[in-house]
Amino acid sequence: MKFSHEILETNAGILLIGTMIAISIGGLVEITPLFLIKDTVEDVPGVRPYTPLESRGRDIFVREGCYTCHSQMIRPFRDEQLRYGHYSLAAESKYDHPFQWGSKRTGPDLARVGGKYSNEWHVQHLNQPTSVVPESVMPNYPWLAKTPLDYSDVADRLRALRTVGVPYSASEAEYQANVKQFGAEVANTLRIDKAQENLVAQAQAGNYDGDRSFVSEADALIAYLQVLGTMVDFSKVKPEDLVKYR
Amino acid sequence: MAENAQTQGPQTTGHVWDETLQEFNNPLPNWWIWGFYATIVFAITYWLIYPSWPIGKSFLPGVFGKIEYTNSEGQTETWHWNTRAKLLKETEEAAALQKPYFDKLASLPYDKISKDPELSSFVVSAGKPLFADNCAACHQSGGGGKIGSYPNLTDDNWIYGGTYDKIQETITKGRHGYMPPFAEALDPAQIEELANYVLSLSGEKADPAKAALGNQLFHSHTAACFYCHGNDAKGRQDIGSANLTDKVWLWANVPGASDQAGKVAEVEKVITGGLNRGVMPTWEGRLKPEQIKLLTVYVHELGGGK
Numbered sequence: 001m002k003f004s005h006e007i008l009e010t011n012a013g014i015l016l017i018g019t020m021i022a023i024s025i026g027g028l029v030e031i032t033p034l035f036l037i038k039d040t041v042e043d044v045p046g047v048r049p050y051t052p053l054e055s056r057g058r059d060i061f062v063r064e065g066c067y068t069c070h071s072q073m074i075r076p077f078r079d080e081q082l083r084y085g086h087y088s089l090a091a092e093s094k095y096d097h098p099f100q101w102g103s104k105r106t107g108p109d110l111a112r113v114g115g116k117y118s119n120e121w122h123v124q125h126l127n128q129p130t131s132v133v134p135e136s137v138m139p140n141y142p143w144l145a146k147t148p149l150d151y152s153d154v155a156d157r158l159r160a161l162r163t164v165g166v167p168y169s170a171s172e173a174e175y176q177a178n179v180k181q182f183g184a185e186v187a188n189t190l191r192i193d194k195a196q197e198n199l200v201a202q203a204q205a206g207n208y209d210g211d212r213s214f215v216s217e218a219d220a221l222i223a224y225l226q227v228l229g230t231m232v233d234f235s236k237v238k239p240e241d242l243v244k245y246r
Numbered sequence: 247m248a249e250n251a252q253t254q255g256p257q258t259t260g261h262v263w264d265e266t267l268q269e270f271n272n273p274l275p276n277w278w279i280w281g282f283y284a285t286i287v288f289a290i291t292y293w294l295i296y297p298s299w300p301i302g303k304s305f306l307p308g309v310f311g312k313i314e315y316t317n318s319e320g321q322t323e324t325w326h327w328n329t330r331a332k333l334l335k336e337t338e339e340a341a342a343l344q345k346p347y348f349d350k351l352a353s354l355p356y357d358k359i360s361k362d363p364e365l366s367s368f369v370v371s372a373g374k375p376l377f378a379d380n381c382a383a384c385h386q387s388g389g390g391g392k393i394g395s396y397p398n399l400t401d402d403n404w405i406y407g408g409t410y411d412k413i414q415e416t417i418t419k420g421r422h423g424y425m426p427p428f429a430e431a432l433d434p435a436q437i438e439e440l441a442n443y444v445l446s447l448s449g450e451k452a453d454p455a456k457a458a459l460g461n462q463l464f465h466s467h468t469a470a471c472f473y474c475h476g477n478d479a480k481g482r483q484d485i486g487s488a489n490l491t492d493k494v495w496l497w498a499n500v501p502g503a504s505d506q507a508g509k510v511a512e513v514e515k516v517i518t519g520g521l522n523r524g525v526m527p528t529w530e531g532r533l534k535p536e537q538i539k540l541l542t543v544y545v546h547e548l549g550g551g552k
Contacts, residue, residue, distance in 0.1 A: 005259070005261075006261055032300075033305065036300070036302065036303050037300060037303055037304065037305060038303050038304075075329075076329040076332075077329075077333065078340065081333065081337070082375075083375075083379050087330070087333070115527060115528070116380070116527060116532070117383060117384065117527065118384075118523075118526075118527060119525070120523045120525060121384055121525075124395065125383075132384065132392070132395075134386075210523070233531075238317070238318045239317075240318060240323055240334065242330055243315075243325055243328065243331045244325065246328035246329070246330050246331075
């Protein structure tokens with residue numbers, strides 16, 4: 001049988017398969033090389049997966065839709081570097097599933113907000129942004145500090161992240177591998193069997209929302225915000241080395 | 247029209263639907279064809295300048311768009327065009343333009359900087375955006391602060407000291423003021439007496455009898471306020487304990503209270519609960535030493551530098 005346009009145009013099924021093949025070629029050509037090319041993810045020390053508390057804070061960030069107004073991606077432009085700090089590295093979001101790069105900046109970029117403000121400031125700001133930044137258009141989130149954090153399923157959440165490649169440890173061997181890669185202190189926070197215990201301990205020690213009587217959603221969210229962009233020590237990274245990862 | 251289409255048989259694709267519905271196969275207009283060729287030429291030129299096609303584990307880096315920058319050893323390096331190389335080059339160029347000012351800033355002692363008109367105007371113009379990006383969220387845009395949370399930087403009242411060196415130390419290392427809660431060590435009556443004494447220190451109205459008892463407590467080892475605030479209650483700048491004898495309040499919102507009972511309650515709240523909220527973040531690492539020096543001068547010149 002001779003191939004002709006008419007076959008495609010008059011058979012919906014064949015048209016569908018043909019369309020899918022055509023689109024996949026485009027996709028494969030663009031995506032496959034990124035898996036092969038060696039210099040996409042920078043080799044920098046310090047990046048670690050989130051602790052259970054930070055990870056739950058990240059869930060709340062996503063739940064509240066913070067990404068609709070805040071990006072977490074400092075682009076390599078001079079104006080952005082001056083305002084927000086060092087440009088974001090691919091390595092810094094390698095444990096983010098899904099990443100929170102975002103594309104809309106109604107508010108400022110948050111990729112390096114960690115350590116910039118105090119916990120107290122974050123509590124005031126989340127509760128009522130205009131109390132500290134009078135010109136802010138960000139909505140109030142007064143329920144965060146009042147709502148107890150549901151962390152009953154935190155181990156399951158870490159297990160889910162583990163299946164997509166985040167090195168939370170489910171066995172002694174994985175724990176030992178983490179000790180080697182991240183050091184004992186961090187490796188301990190990545191243990192799935194101790195997830196709840198670690199979460200509560202960090203919230204107690206950090207006292208992020210200034211109220212130790214219960215672990216609130218604000219505790220988790222602030223713990224997450226305070227770690228953003230702080231893992232890589234840029235005084236130990238040469239700028240020209242990062243240039244070569246592109 | 248329909249008639250016409252049928253007589254031009256050879257110019258259709260040959261597909262017929264619903265008995266008479268045919269598809270024309272007219273040649274594309276010339277302007278469109280040439281536009282299409284132009285995009286192909288554009289693409290090839292683009293591949294030659296910018297990184298493009300993947301080849302195995304590497305990619306075609308582009309041949310014409312090289313970028314030259316200086317590496318941390320001071321040698322000149324060339325790399326294919328990319329935004330990071332471009333940024334590094336632009337940052338170096340901008341730094342070279344600002345270098346004379348920053349060099350002068352670094353070499354001159356603090357008290358000479360404000361006397362140099364050119365340098366002073368550089369401090370104001372470069373300090374303003376730095377302050378807005380990093381400090382204004384707490385100390386507010388003009389540096390006026392916020393009673394109950396963030397100190398005013400425009401007055402000549404300093405918790406940790408208003409000399410250049412102290413301000414630089416504050417910005418570099420950060421500060422964290424701490425006063426223990428007295429809810430358990432003292433009973434409510436004692437706290438009320440202390441509050442009256444504290445109010446009397448700055449000339450506020452206070453119950454004289456209670457203030458006298460408060461005075462004793464303040465200097466006793468039971469309450470031990472004098473350990474931190476000093477015998478004269480003027481505070482110690484090394485630990486950032488507030489001067490209680492002036493009219494400047496940071497934590498107890500005495501000026502905001504509407505009546506005498508409200509003023510007493512504000513001071514009582516501080517004594518009962520203590521203070522642990524005064525956290526000024528550390529800027530070492532986030533800001534470069536020369537930026538910190540610049541901000542130090544900026545803050546000093548905001549009003550009340552000593």
